[in-house]
Amino acid sequence: MKTSDFNFHLPEHLLAEHPSEHRDEAKLMVLNRKDQTIEHKLFKDVVDYFDEHDLFIFNNTKVFPARLYGNKEKTGAKIEVFLLRELDKETRVWDVLVDPARKIRIGNKLFFTEDESLVAEVIDNTTSRGRTLRFLYDGSYEEFRAKLKELGETPLPKYIKREVEPEDAERYQTIYAKIEGAVAAPTAGLHFSKHLMKRLEIKGIDFAEITLHVGLGTFNPIEVEDLSKHKMESEEAIIDQKNADIINKAVEEQRRVCAVGTTTMRALETSVSSNKKIGPYHGWTNKFIFPPHDFGVANAMITNFHTPKSTLLMMIAAFAGKDFVMHAYEEAIKNEYKFYSYGDAMLIL
Missing domain, CATH: 2.40.10.240 (QueA-like)
Known part of the structure; x- marks a missing residue:
């Protein structure tokens, strides 16, 4: 795989300058890997794709005003x-x-x-x-x-040209953020509202939390054409025994296990063993996931729409298949989905 394989034209007006009015009412594109189908929903509809004892894994890192x-x-x-x-x-x-x-x-x-x-x-x-x-x-x-x-000021990404507004301090933070250490938000999680979390809970869906302190290196451009030569910057990841046990139980029971965001997925893939077990982990990861990759834990994921030739897009392509993902991105542009940190979301099943 080459960096240029992940290039596409992204109209500038689709880079989201503001979040959606309500967290859970951003657009949601649903990709079914088995059927190779695409659906267009709202984010709050995500609850319809999961059943009792399915598992959502969240990154509870907290952004500080960096x-x-x-x-x-x-x-x-x-x-x-x-x-x-x-x-x-x-x-x-x-x-x-x-x-x-x-x-x-x-x-x-x-x-x-x-x-x-x-x-x-x-x-x-x-x-x-x-x-x-x-x-x-x-x-x-x-x-x-x-x-x-x-x-300090809320560290909005540089692509957002406007001034930081008072509401950014709240909206550029997940509602479940706990452990301070990130300089960028785990943006897939920004779509979860208190109401949506309660609906998931009522349906009997289980939750687990890990921590990966997002650094700016995640967004660094790739300077080489050969992906095997790209080096990611390290980010601190933490998974405790309690949450490792919750994750392992869901995997053993063959539940749907959904990684909320690329940061969550990176932490899971760093700590998973060859027998598909998660162990407690506290260390640094510079894991770069690109096609082909055999994922060990999650069989579903939620992510935002990413920019051309980004490491984040490459991880999504590894999970859902490059051709399917690039086709989905064409559909997203045609349907005016918003991209990047404050943008819309994708659910991959």
Whole structure:
């Protein structure tokens, strides 16, 4: 498989700038792999495709307000700082991206408040835009994290050109988000409302949760034509024994097991053993899933519509079949489905 095999023309107006008015009323395209059929529904209809004791597996990661704006010492130039990951809790050292990067060198200081209560010093270069910062703040760790949240902005994807709006803080977060650590939302989960979750529960559908802290690397463009040479950035994944047991029971009973999102699927495929069992897992994964791939746990999945030549599209093609998925994307464009983070959804059975 080559990167160019996953190219298609995506009209710019189909990139969703806003979420649907109600979470569970986005469009839903249903792909049946066995029958090779496509149906057009609303997301709230997803409940009709599952029975008692079928299982939904959710990614409970929580997005933190990772985008900060500071000013460079002396010049006062405005610098965007995108928090990627905390490297050392004690010394408050973080990996970040900075923009514009050409102005930021080792030794520079950035000021985030007028009273200079929060300052960061650049201590290393990691990539062309990547830097390592040590934050200087006279307060406890809890107060420091509270200050980051106060100053931070919801990290909407760069393709969204509008200003961040107050409701984005709530809508760019799943309703079941619990464990903070993501810099991008697990977007398939954004379509679940409290009402829909209650309907699933009443029908007797089971739930399990895993954690995969979504990083920006998921969205990095592939720079090589040979997919086997692409390297994914690592993301932290956590599966505890309780949820592993729930997942294994559903697999053993041959229930429908639905991975909600590509991030959930990546965590499952990282931790599954050769005998199709999930074990407890806490580590980092850079697993890149592309055709052909033998999936070990989920036999259904929910996902959004992805951009051309993206690693996310390649995972979907591995699960549903490349030709079927590319045909479905043609149908999605023809029927004006919205793409990407705030876009519409696909259920693959």
